[in-house]
Amino acid sequence: xxxxxxxxxxxxxxxxxxxxxxxxxxxxxxxxxxxxxxxxxxxxxxxxxxxxxxxxxxxxxxxxxxxxxxxxxxxxxxxxxxxxxxxxxxxxxxxxxxxxxxxxxxxxxxxxxxxxxxxxxxxxxxxxxxxxxxx
Ligand code: FES
Numbered sequence: 001x002x003x004x005x006x007x008x009x010x011x012x013x014x015x016x017x018x019x020x021x022x023x024x025x026x027x028x029x030x031x032x033x034x035x036x037x038x039x040x041x042x043x044x045x046x047x048x049x050x051x052x053x054x055x056x057x058x059x060x061x062x063x064x065x066x067x068x069x070x071x072x073x074x075x076x077x078x079x080x081x082x083x084x085x086x087x088x089x090x091x092x093x094x095x096x097x098x099x100x101x102x103x104x105x106x107x108x109x110x111x112x113x114x115x116x117x118x119x120x121x122x123x124x125x126x127x128x129x130x131x132x133x134x135x
Contacts, residue, residue, distance in 0.1 A: 006060035006126035008035040008119070011046045015073045016109045017065030023112030031116035032123045035063070042066065043104075044077025048088050051102060052095060056134045061101045061126045063118065068106040078106070096133060100125045 012018040018039045024031060040046055043066025051062045064081060072078040085104040092099055105118045 002130075004127070004131055006034050006123055006131070007058065008061045008063055008122060008126070009054045009059045010035050010037045010063040010065060010119070011040050011043065011050070012037055012107075013043045013066045013072075013077075014039055014041050016067035016071065017043070017105075017107040017115065019109035020065075020107045020111045020115040023109070024116045025112075027112050029112055029116045031119045034123050034126075035119050042072060042074045042077035043081035044072070044074060044079075044084075046081060046084065048084050048091060051088055052091060055092075055097055055101055055132060056095065058132075058135065060132045060135070061103070061122055063122055064102075064104045065107045065115070065118070066104075068108055071108065098129050100129055101132065 012021055021037055043064055046064050054062050066078040066081050088102050092102055103122055107115045
């Protein structure tokens with residue numbers, strides 16, 4: 001039996017998703033401890049290089065979370081995040097990485113349970129596909 005546990009880096013925007021992660025914690029909602037949360041001001045700030053860097057230097061998956069479309073505090077930041085996520089889907093193939101290793105999710109500040117569920121789902125998927133080839 002393998003003792004593999006996936007490591008996920010989660011970029012969460014300050015205004016919504018980070019607050020949701022915080023809410024999940026303060027509400028004592030259980031989710032796997034496999035995630036390391038990095039707070040960014042807006043999901044639109046997460047350059048694809050940050051994601052590829054994480055995935056080629058030890059992370060098994062990267063989660064990017066932002067405000068729902070129309071709710072970004074910088075108006076179009078999450079639209080930029082979506083465009084970058086689309087580009088990342090193509091880049092993953094170039095790096096021989098499975099599509100499950102990157103996920104973009106919209107999580108509002110009040111959605112602590114949803115944040116926990118996104119993490120649970122991603123951990124499950126990553127357990128199934130196994131460790132990154134870059135580990
Ligand atoms: Fe949350 Fe822009 S501030 S996605």
